[in-house]
Amino acid sequence: MQTSFTPAQLADPHVAESEKILRKCVHCGFCTATCPTYVTLGNELDSPRGRIYLIKDMLENGRPADKEIVTHIDRCLSCLACMTTCPSGVNYMHLVDHARAHIQETYERPMLDRLTRAMLAFVLPYPTRFRAALKLAKLGKPFIGLFEKLPALKPLAAMLKLAPASIPAASPMAAPGVHAGQGAKKGRVAILTGCAQSVLDPAINDTTISLLTRLGVEVVVPPGEGCCGALVHHMGREEAALASARQNVDAWMRAIDQGGLDAIIITASGCGTTIKDYGFMLRLDPAYADKAARVSALAKDITEYLAAFDMPEPVRKPGTVVAYHSACSMQHGQKITRQPKELLAKAGFIVREPREGHLCCGSAGTYNILQSEISAKLRDRKVKNIEATGASIVATGNIGCITQIASAASMPVVHTIKLLDWAYGGPKPDGVRDESLIAAE
Ligand code: SF4
Numbered sequence: 122m123q124t125s126f127t128p129a130q131l132a133d134p135h136v137a138e139s140e141k142i143l144r145k146c147v148h149c150g151f152c153t154a155t156c157p158t159y160v161t162l163g164n165e166l167d168s169p170r171g172r173i174y175l176i177k178d179m180l181e182n183g184r185p186a187d188k189e190i191v192t193h194i195d196r197c198l199s200c201l202a203c204m205t206t207c208p209s210g211v212n213y214m215h216l217v218d219h220a221r222a223h224i225q226e227t228y229e230r231p232m233l234d235r236l237t238r239a240m241l242a243f244v245l246p247y248p249t250r251f252r253a254a255l256k257l258a259k260l261g262k263p264f265i266g267l268f269e270k271l272p273a274l275k276p277l278a279a280m281l282k283l284a285p286a287s288i289p290a291a292s293p294m295a296a297p298g299v300h301a302g303q304g305a306k307k308g309r310v311a312i313l314t315g316c317a318q319s320v321l322d323p324a325i326n327d328t329t330i331s332l333l334t335r336l337g338v339e340v341v342v343p344p345g346e347g348c349c350g351a352l353v354h355h356m357g358r359e360e361a362a363l364a365s366a367r368q369n370v371d372a373w374m375r376a377i378d379q380g381g382l383d384a385i386i387i388t389a390s391g392c393g394t395t396i397k398d399y400g401f402m403l404r405l406d407p408a409y410a411d412k413a414a415r416v417s418a419l420a421k422d423i424t425e426y427l428a429a430f431d432m433p434e435p436v437r438k439p440g441t442v443v444a445y446h447s448a449c450s451m452q453h454g455q456k457i458t459r460q461p462k463e464l465l466a467k468a469g470f471i472v473r474e475p476r477e478g479h480l481c482c483g484s485a486g487t488y489n490i491l492q493s494e495i496s497a498k499l500r501d502r503k504v505k506n507i508e509a510t511g512a513s514i515v516a517t518g519n520i521g522c523i524t525q526i527a528s529a530a531s532m533p534v535v536h537t538i539k540l541l542d543w544a545y546g547g548p549k550p551d552g553v554r555d556e557s558l559i560a561a562e
């Protein structure tokens with residue numbers, strides 16, 4: 122694609138980066154076929170190619186964002202299916218990140234939208250605040266129907282609907298410290314405790330620590346870790362996202378200095394995509410660029426780490442039929458596709474893949490709150506495809522997808538690590554049927 126930026130515009134490194142990306146696009150439109158919003162809405166401006174044209178026009182003309190571009194960029198899930206499909210290697214992720222930051226700087230949203238976004242940015246990345254908000258949400262649940270009737274309050278209704286009926290207690294295992302591996306030492310890793318996941322399902326990281334330590338891996342929970350920054354990054358709040366990234370880089374560099382790390386283990390693929398991008402996000406900061414690149418190189422999804430680990434034979438072969446839902450951040454963001462399925466199959470599960478596996482479930486960070494109608498359509502389509510597999514359980518590697526799919530599915534939805542842990546001697550996850558036992562009865 123031809124571009125016409127001036128030398129003065131290209132002196133801005135963000136514009137220069139976007140120009141490089143834009144020039145790669147050959148406007149072939151292959152990406153439209155796999156874009157969930159184009160598939161759902163059928164509007165070219167809600168396709169990757171349409172958004173690329175809108176962003177190009179805005180940046181080339183040095184214009185502030187307007188209502189039209191905000192509408193279509195807000196509808197983008199950042200699922201990155203377009204990047205998987207694109208034959209020209211267009212880095213849509215970095216382009217849309219730049220567009221979102223430009224929107225945040227130049228566009229004044231309506232007041233309620235501003236307040237909702239400010240509230241999400243204030244609450245979600247902080248476990249203590251999020252826990253308190255979930256407790257408050259119980260009081261608001263009776264008003265969901267009322268809020269749904271008022272367009273400006275739909276995000277509030279969506280939030281209340283997603284809030285779980287009960288909140289698990291905080292886990293002592295998430296406190297800073299070191300969990301020693303059992304037997305001969307096979308490795309040393311740090312684990313990201315994260316934000317929303319540690320409140321909604323602390324057992325995911327507890328289970329990960331338990332399995333890794335049984336395998337002989339020392340697991341460090343470094344002091345000073347926090348939210349990865351993805352939630353605010355996707356809202357265009359660049360400074361807040363970079364502050365989170367720097368805080369985590371500092372925490373992990375201290376852990377590296379104190380005993381080395383083989384990997385930084387991440388159990389939420391949405392966070393993994395962002396942490397693997399820290400090297401890019403902090404490339405212009407001379408104090409952090411090298412350290413951030415090192416951290417990004419060490420970041421591994423738990424299934425990526427276990428797939429490269431010399432795993433023993435499983436303790437039991439459950440025989441349970443599992444529908445594996447590959448989160449967009451897993452398959453498109455991190456290109457991890459085969460490892461989770463192979464690990465599950467090796468552990469004795471029968472793995473089925475739902476149709477249209479490339480399409481997003483509609484969770485996408487805060488998307489299911491801010492774009493609840495499109496999100497619900499994508500969720501229902503996903504659940505239909507999952508249920509058609511005949512599986513009795515869904516496995517996935519991202520807390521956002523777990524919450525989203527569980528809100529409509531008739532079967533339990535669990536993190537992949539819980540099934541692996543069970544097969545390797547851990548407790549049976551709640552709600553899961555042991556098909557091998559049933560067959561024996
Ligand atoms: S597939 Fe790639 S090159 Fe083709 S229109 Fe989409 S982004 Fe551009």
Ligand code: SF4
Pocket residue numbers: 155156157158159167168169172196197198199200201202203204213
């Ligand atoms: S990130 Fe997803 S929703 Fe956004 S343009 Fe690409 S495919 Fe479409």
